[in-house]
Amino acid sequence: MSEEQKQQVTRRQFLTYTLMGVGGFMAASTVMPMLRMAFDPVLEAKAGGDFIATKIKVDELTDEPVRVDFQFEQEDGWYVSNVTQTAWVYKNENGEIIALSPVCKHLGCNVDWNSNDNYPNMFFCPCHKGLYEKDGTNVPGTPPRGPLDRYKYEVRDGVLYLSRRAEPTGGV
Amino acid sequence: MRWTAVDAEKFFRSKEYVDTVLIPVMPVSFQENCIDHAGESEYLHLVSAGLEKQFQGRVLLMPPLIYCASRDNCIIHVLLHWTEVLETEFFQHICFLTVEKIPQQLITDKRVKVLPVPAIPMHQLDRHNQKIMINEQIDQLSRLLKKFWMAGEKDGPVMSMNRTVDSYITNET
Numbered sequence: 001m002s003e004e005q006k007q008q009v010t011r012r013q014f015l016t017y018t019l020m021g022v023g024g025f026m027a028a029s030t031v032m033p034m035l036r037m038a039f040d041p042v043l044e045a046k047a048g049g050d051f052i053a054t055k056i057k058v059d060e061l062t063d064e065p066v067r068v069d070f071q072f073e074q075e076d077g078w079y080v081s082n083v084t085q086t087a088w089v090y091k092n093e094n095g096e097i098i099a100l101s102p103v104c105k106h107l108g109c110n111v112d113w114n115s116n117d118n119y120p121n122m123f124f125c126p127c128h129k130g131l132y133e134k135d136g137t138n139v140p141g142t143p144p145r146g147p148l149d150r151y152k153y154e155v156r157d158g159v160l161y162l163s164r165r166a167e168p169t170g171g172v
Numbered sequence: 173m174r175w176t177a178v179d180a181e182k183f184f185r186s187k188e189y190v191d192t193v194l195i196p197v198m199p200v201s202f203q204e205n206c207i208d209h210a211g212e213s214e215y216l217h218l219v220s221a222g223l224e225k226q227f228q229g230r231v232l233l234m235p236p237l238i239y240c241a242s243r244d245n246c247i248i249h250v251l252l253h254w255t256e257v258l259e260t261e262f263f264q265h266i267c268f269l270t271v272e273k274i275p276q277q278l279i280t281d282k283r284v285k286v287l288p289v290p291a292i293p294m295h296q297l298d299r300h301n302q303k304i305m306i307n308e309q310i311d312q313l314s315r316l317l318k319k320f321w322m323a324g325e326k327d328g329p330v331m332s333m334n335r336t337v338d339s340y341i342t343n344e345t
Contacts, residue, residue, distance in 0.1 A: 107229025126318050127230035
């Protein structure tokens with residue numbers, strides 16, 4: 001056997017390498033999507049921004065609810081719309097931030113804080129006189145059947161971030 | 173509530189809570205001032221949509237009425253007609269949102285309630301100022317609407333029909 005023949009790949013070796021290559025490729029094509037599925041939630045959470053920055057600094061909040069407007073772009077298919085959300089935000093006696101949705105649980109009008117002289121320090125709905133306590137609890141005997149929805153919040157660098165949608169707090 | 177199938181169903185289920193109809197009235201022309209009229213209509217559209225959003229549980233926002241801008245006295249009969257029709261449907265507050273250009277003295281019938289909106293050419297403002305203008309306008313009109321409602325409760329549905337819009341506006345200032 002000459003030196004040249006030694007370095008040549010034998011038929012057996014060539015077939016082994018080819019089979020390994022093709023087999024590996026096929027295995028990867030089935031395993032990769034599964035791995036991707038498994039890790040997808042992790043990847044999404046990193047890229048996600050479910051909380052929207054408001055113009056409110058947390059230090060400025062008091063125990064008096066203030067009206068906070070915040071905006072974000074919402075993609076619905078290929079249609080992008082600008083959504084403005086409103087929240088009533090204050091700090092309760094424990095120093096926790098409460099961000100209430102202004103949408104009345106009766107028929108969806110916007111409630112106002114402290115707007116009616118007969119009902120001081122309450123949320124009042126001008127449409128059908130729905131009443132809510134400061135913490136959003138509905139007053140029995142008025143039209144609404146549930147407490148006001150609440151936004152989730154986060155504080156980053158002293159700035160208040162609110163979730164895109166308010167969520168029901170439960171209870172009837 | 174708006175004039176869509178979803179909202180109409182909601183309206184039908186809770187009719188007793190909806191006592192107010194809003195109808196935007198928009199000027200139309202096809203001469204050189206059509207740009208202004210289109211801009212005013214655009215503004216009126218945004219303002220009425222915002223008003224509906226705020227009071228959606230009590231207010232039914234109708235599709236807009238259009239009229240020929242050069243012959244604005246023709247629209248008066250239409251407004252009167254709709255006021256009469258809607259009164260029979262037990263709506264207590266039938267309000268037309270118009271640009272101020274409709275001369276108010278043309279509306280002689282006191283039953284026709286008009287919420288005047290200043291004629292603002294939207295296209296001459298930038299986006300930021302548009303938003304501010306619209307929000308201010310909505311605030312102003314919602315105060316007026318709340319006044320209608322409060323007066324309606326005080327002197328009952330029949331009396332409030334006979335009061336003119338002017339008396340509410342002068343009360344405010």
